[in-house]
Amino acid sequence: MSQSLTAFSPASIGNVSVGFDVLGASLAPVDGTLLGDQVTVQEAPEYTLTVSGRFADRLPPGTDNNIVTTSYHFFNEALVQKGLPVKTLALHLTKNLPIGSGLGSSASSIVAAFYALNAFYDHPFDDNSLLFMMGECEGQISGAVHYDNVAPALFGGMTLMTGLDSPICENVPVFADWYWAICYSGISVSTSAARKILPTELPMATTLTFGRQLASFIHASHTQNAPLAAAVLQDVIAEPYRQSLLPHFSESREFALANGALGFGISGSGPTVFAACPDRATAEKVADYLTKHYIQNEDGFTHVCHIDTAGSRVL
Ligand SMILES: Nc1ncnc2c1ncn2[C@@H]1O[C@H](COP(=O)(O)OP(=O)(O)OP(=O)(O)O)[C@@H](O)[C@H]1O
Numbered sequence: 001m002s003q004s005l006t007a008f009s010p011a012s013i014g015n016v017s018v019g020f021d022v023l024g025a026s027l028a029p030v031d032g033t034l035l036g037d038q039v040t041v042q043e044a045p046e047y048t049l050t051v052s053g054r055f056a057d058r059l060p061p062g063t064d065n066n067i068v069t070t071s072y073h074f075f076n077e078a079l080v081q082k083g084l085p086v087k088t089l090a091l092h093l094t095k096n097l098p099i100g101s102g103l104g105s106s107a108s109s110i111v112a113a114f115y116a117l118n119a120f121y122d123h124p125f126d127d128n129s130l131l132f133m134m135g136e137c138e139g140q141i142s143g144a145v146h147y148d149n150v151a152p153a154l155f156g157g158m159t160l161m162t163g164l165d166s167p168i169c170e171n172v173p174v175f176a177d178w179y180w181a182i183c184y185s186g187i188s189v190s191t192s193a194a195r196k197i198l199p200t201e202l203p204m205a206t207t208l209t210f211g212r213q214l215a216s217f218i219h220a221s222h223t224q225n226a227p228l229a230a231a232v233l234q235d236v237i238a239e240p241y242r243q244s245l246l247p248h249f250s251e252s253r254e255f256a257l258a259n260g261a262l263g264f265g266i267s268g269s270g271p272t273v274f275a276a277c278p279d280r281a282t283a284e285k286v287a288d289y290l291t292k293h294y295i296q297n298e299d300g301f302t303h304v305c306h307i308d309t310a311g312s313r314v315l
Pocket residue numbers: 058059060065066067068093098099100101102103104105106107109110141142149189190191192268269270
């Protein structure tokens with residue numbers, strides 16, 4: 001059993017436009033920035049949680065209100081249920097992702113916490129069991145269990161949720177030469193609030209379009225048919241409602257698509273947006289526009305990314 005270790009868990013795009021709640025992708029900035037939260041675990045006489053990092057001051061005050069503490073208790077209960085001994089630990093969260101950003105901020109904290117704890121205890125839980133616990137914790141703060149941030153944050157790559165207990169998700173091949181320009185505007189959008197503005201029922205025509213586009217995108221990913229994937233990369237479920245929460249969304253989308261992007265959409269529940277691009281020059285051009293026109297305040301940032309394939313790891 002390790003004395004102290006730190007786990008990193010990457011930022012992620014939820015929904016990826018075509019897969020509301022069922023498709024997610026993990027992000028790795030091409031400049032090597034570690035975009036994601038980190039959790040350090042070490043033995044201690046009593047449980048404590050300390051925090052640092054660029055967005056630590058935006059966390060809810062108090063150890064008990066941090067999702068890392070929820071994750072710690074959840075993990076300990078699972079150990080007890082397995083008949084395994086529980087140790088008292090001190091945790092440290094390095095909060096690098098902005099809260100309510102659409103980059104899977106809470107998911108990154110949750111996944112880094114579970115990943116660090118599982119590594120600390122020499123891996124008592126398999127990936128699917130861990131993912132189930134992560135989904136439960138994510139559901140507690142976002143209003144509904146959805147795996148489209150926790151799954152890519154754990155495994156890396158692009159992941160498709162099955163709706164089954166096991167396997168909860170499957171890996172989807174990515175277009176390795178695509179670049180993803182992402183831009184966080186600097187404002188906060190609560191996932192729970194962004195879910196409440198969605199209708200509870202959809203017209204049959206919308207449902208059929210959703211199914212056709214998602215199926216075509218997954219097929220195109222497996223056959224590496226980039227033109228087909230790009231042609232169907234649209235969100236008919238959430239974007240029509242959520243874009244009203246995002247100042248400068250429509251002109252940013254228009255610019256990106258007119259300047260070579262293959263698709264443009266809301267990352268998770270926003271306000272981060274992404275542009276899928278066929279090459280780095282296009283991604284840099286869109287990123288530059290977004291930096292100038294989509295960012296609202298000093299908290300905002302832009303990155304040109306690949307889909308991260310490593311997922312969570314011990315640093
Ligand atoms: N470690 C944590 N990281 C992020 N949010 C946390 C954490 N601990 C507690 N919270 C609280 O959980 C809620 C998370 O809300 P929300 O789901 O909108 O954010 P998010 O996960 O950061 O968003 P997104 O998935 O869009 O990046 C907020 O109220 C936040 O204060």
